[in-house]
Amino acid sequence: MKVQYYKPLNIWTAINTVLQIAINIAVYVYIGPMALLYLGLSTLFALGLHPLGGRWIQEHYITEEGQETYSYYGPLNKLTFNMGYHNEHHDFMNVAWINQPKVSQMAPEYYDCLKSYKSWTKVLLNFIFNPKMDSFSRIIHPDRHPKARDKEVNLYNNVDAHF
Numbered sequence: 001m002k003v004q005y006y007k008p009l010n011i012w013t014a015i016n017t018v019l020q021i022a023i024n025i026a027v028y029v030y031i032g033p034m035a036l037l038y039l040g041l042s043t044l045f046a047l048g049l050h051p052l053g054g055r056w057i058q059e060h061y062i063t064e065e066g067q068e069t070y071s072y073y074g075p076l077n078k079l080t081f082n083m084g085y086h087n088e089h090h091d092f093m094n095v096a097w098i099n100q101p102k103v104s105q106m107a108p109e110y111y112d113c114l115k116s117y118k119s120w121t122k123v124l125l126n127f128i129f130n131p132k133m134d135s136f137s138r139i140i141h142p143d144r145h146p147k148a149r150d151k152e153v154n155l156y157n158n159v160d161a162h163f
Helices: 011-030 033-047 051-060 086-091 097-106 120-129 146-162
Strands: none
Touching (some): 051 120
């Protein structure tokens, strides 16, 4: 709802909403209320206001003018399957998560000069207490077409052979 160019009310949103409600009812009826609670808590723990939730802010919220994505190089990468290697992921999307650290090791001249984070907790605290940060601080490209991204990905397909 915060992305102003995006019109959320369309047929696909309606279908998605109906399916989500139906699936949640089925989970409640056939598996039980604890399964539904588990799914709700999983979402909270993945996206909530806690250190691991700082990942969502770290990835695409602008804190350095001119830089669109940011990586995290802290110890929680081992727990989150290298989710923090976000710049590397954007550059080489087809490289497996286990090999993302190798990307930055192979090309430090491209990644060491970029702003990165070592603490998701600090990212989260900055988001909460920095008056310049809000939910509109997210990078948005309304003019990019999915086919343009496909062409960019094809440029990097040869790199995958190294992994």
